[in-house]
Amino acid sequence: MNxxxxxxxxxxxxxxxxxxxxxxxAAEADIPETAEKTGLDLVVAWSIVGTFIxxxxxxxxxxxxxxxxITLAIVIGMVLGLAADRLARYGIPPVMGGLLLGIVFxxxxxxxxxxxxxxxxxxxxxxxxxIERTIERVLPYLQRFEWARVAIDGANEKAVTDVAIQNAGAxxxxxxxxxxxxxxxxxxxxxALGLFLVGRAHLRKTIILAFATRDRRLAAIRIMNATxxxxxxxxxxxxxxxxALGTITAVIAFAGGLTVAPLWGLFAFVSSFIPYLGVTAMTxxxxxxxxxxHDALLLALAPAAxxxxxxxxxxxxxxxxxxxRRLEINPFLVFVAIIFWTWMWGAVGAMLALPLCLIAMTxxxxxxxxxxxxxxxx
Numbered sequence: 001m002n003x004x005x006x007x008x009x010x011x012x013x014x015x016x017x018x019x020x021x022x023x024x025x026a027a028e029a030d031i032p033e034t035a036e037k038t039g040l041d042l043v044v045a046w047s048i049v050g051t052f053i054x055x056x057x058x059x060x061x062x063x064x065x066x067x068x069x070i071t072l073a074i075v076i077g078m079v080l081g082l083a084a085d086r087l088a089r090y091g092i093p094p095v096m097g098g099l100l101l102g103i104v105f106x107x108x109x110x111x112x113x114x115x116x117x118x119x120x121x122x123x124x125x126x127x128x129x130x131i132e133r134t135i136e137r138v139l140p141y142l143q144r145f146e147w148a149r150v151a152i153d154g155a156n157e158k159a160v161t162d163v164a165i166q167n168a169g170a171x172x173x174x175x176x177x178x179x180x181x182x183x184x185x186x187x188x189x190x191x192a193l194g195l196f197l198v199g200r201a202h203l204r205k206t207i208i209l210a211f212a213t214r215d216r217r218l219a220a221i222r223i224m225n226a227t228x229x230x231x232x233x234x235x236x237x238x239x240x241x242x243x244a245l246g247t248i249t250a251v252i253a254f255a256g257g258l259t260v261a262p263l264w265g266l267f268a269f270v271s272s273f274i275p276y277l278g279v280t281a282m283t284x285x286x287x288x289x290x291x292x293x294h295d296a297l298l299l300a301l302a303p304a305a306x307x308x309x310x311x312x313x314x315x316x317x318x319x320x321x322x323x324x325r326r327l328e329i330n331p332f333l334v335f336v337a338i339i340f341w342t343w344m345w346g347a348v349g350a351m352l353a354l355p356l357c358l359i360a361m362t363x364x365x366x367x368x369x370x371x372x373x374x375x376x377x378x
Contacts, residue, residue: 061344068345069185073192075355081200082232098197223366230362242272245314256303258289274350279311
């Protein structure tokens with residue numbers, strides 16, 4: 001009775017084979033075939049990306065009053081936080097070190113603004129007279145050129161001067177109208193900077209723990225460290241270079257007979273953090289000051305020409321030799337970023353353009369899977 005029927009084992013094996021074939025066919029049937037993407041699919045995908053970029057740009061532009069001071073606070077907080085980590089080697093907790101550096105920064109900024117209030121107020125009061133004297137000095141030089149002489153002959157010189165003087169009051173009123181929003185944005189900046197320095201360690205921990213796997217957490221740590229190191233290296237090194245530039249500019253202004261030479265050096269230091277636009281504005285300002293101070297054309301052009309040549313040497317020889325090995329950014333991308341962020345956030349946006357480029361470039365270099373291989377020339 002217990003004997004197996006003949007052929008029963010073969011029957012079971014055949015049944016198992018048929019069942020395995022059915023399951024294999026079912027598994028293959030569940031896998032959808034990936035169709036090749038057509039041109040229409042690519043158009044739709046890029047349209048979605050373009051729509052997202054346009055919507056994001058609109059949000060950034062409309063929320064300028066909030067996003068601009070917060071972004072500036074984060075960038076400066078990254079630099080101060082990195083310096084606080086260096087102070088931790090001497091036994092100072094990072095939170096206390098960050099707050100201490102933040103207080104030093106705010107106090108220095110307060111004394112800087114306080115020192116600039118008096119000369120800027122005096123300059124604003126003399127604006128109509130400065131514009132009138134500048135026009136009187138510039139017009140004789142322009143009349144030496146044929147195209148300028150034709151344009152000037154077609155206009156009334158006194159009418160041009162009167163229009164410039166009349167619009168000077170409107171321009172000053174426009175500047176005064178922006179004082180209150182600037183004060184509110186300054187308060188937002190100070191509050192955001194202090195809170196960022198206090199909660200920097202907790203914020204880093206929260207971002208790291210937001211990733212589920214160990215590899216992604218390590219990647220997040222690597223990206224944040226690389227970003228902070230790049231920003232810190234840029235600001236610390238650029239500050240030293242621009243301090244030397246400002247000092248030499250003050251000497252040039254003093255030798256060129258311009259008043260308030262230290263103020264010119266301070267403006268040169270601050271404007272150097274705005275690539276392209278800063279040196280342009282500074283050169284034009286020195287040119288106007290020279291024309292107002294000296295009657296001789298060569299003496300009037302000397303301060304602006306000396307500063308322009310000095311800045312040219314600094315930006316093309318000194319700065320690339322120091323920063324170029326670690327911070328390689330395409331100049332065209334920097335120019336586009338400056339135009340974009342200046343359009344978005346004005347002068348502060350132009351100052352933030354290069355740091356934001358550094359952050360984006362660092363993140364891109366850290367997340368890309370296959371970096372390009374470096375090959376020897378030839």
